[in-house]
Amino acid sequence: MRDFGNVWTRNAIAIYWKTFGKAVKRPGHDKMLSKTPSSIRLSKSCLTDAEKQAVMAVLDREFLGMGEEVKLFEEELSTFFGRPVACVVNGTAALHLALQACGIGRGDEVLVQSLTYVASFQAISATGATPVPCDIDPETLTLDWRDAEKRITSRTKAVMPVHYSGGVGKLDEIYDFARTYGLRVIEDAAHAFGTKYNGQLVGSFGDITCFSFDGIKNITSGEGGCIVSNDEEIMRQVQDARLLGVEKDTEKRFQGQRSWDFNVTAQGWRYHMSDIMAAIGRVQLQRFPELAVKRQNLARYYDKKLSQLSIVTPLAHNYEEVVPHIYPIRLADGTSKTSLRQDLLDFGIQTGLHYLPNHCLSFFSPSPNYELPVTARVYPTLMTLPLHPDLSTEQIDLICDRLSSY
Ligand SMILES: Cc1ncc(COP(=O)(O)O)c(C=O)c1O
Structure with a gap:
């Protein structure tokens, strides 16, 4: 998921507020208008001086590539996940x-x-393999393994459960299913940094878990991501492949050197993290307890406020365990998503759509009449409300008031 980036829309809102501002009167909304800020962002990076100073320290050292900071970030993340x-x-x-x-x-x-997000599909097709679109559980919006089971062929090698919005659904059932069919499990935990499942941190168990640290994730390193696994051979291959396949280059880079005399035995990519990114990530990891609690408390606050509204239903997460990345809601039948989103936008409130199902995209559609009944039923009712650690409860009040008067 990216920042709400439509420049035209942002400009239109800015012009709207500049031109009409508090002078625009709609029946019953005078009070709200006077409180309405120019924009409530759907998501954003939440940074302090500490991240800025950490980046400056790297710039001062004039070693920007993959070195000491990445090594330390990896060590700290390894401690976090065990x-x-x-x-x-x-x-x-x-x-x-x-x-x-x-x-x-x-x-x-x-x-x-x-x-x-299309990233899950593109990552699969980048290997030359075919992503097979599966249906979801209607409650958790995570992979329905019973539907996935129907799509197994002799070519099926892995399953990629996506921890939608930060929740993991019935992950133990997915692992049972994978064991039954001898599949690898690559967890797409881009949304779920810090989430626990039955008291265990996502990433601290299982086969392979992948996280994203892009600008708006539960922690950010600007852009960035990581792979977590206890499988030594997987980790060895990943370490080489991120540095163009150069064998054992990671060790050299961590000492501020690089390999000159080396061998390459597999396809590699230019995928390593830089020290600038790691410097931001290290501060964010330290701040994570505070960032996580903010996200959880804001989601609880939304849940409470929205429980009084019949037109929307939040996802039923247990925020003792889930650290939410986004806050999707389901709209009641007959509610026009387009008109509701426009109404909120008119009040400077950004919303999102997570996600246009990938089997509807030309590149990934297995056939024009490919059917995923639950996805087809759920997607038209889904939209996402603003959530980030800098959001205030007053802003949530405003969003909920607006939803209520819609
Ligand atoms: C579900 C999901 N998977 C994978 C990714 C890819 O992460 P990145 O943007 O860091 O490449 C994202 C990013 O938004 C995502 O939402």
């Missing part, structure tokens, strides 16, 4: 490398829910 970690340039690269390290390539198939 497992080896490899940092890369983004979450898509993390998924791509994890799949490649599992030996997945041309002719193979990977089961993945259609309702996910």
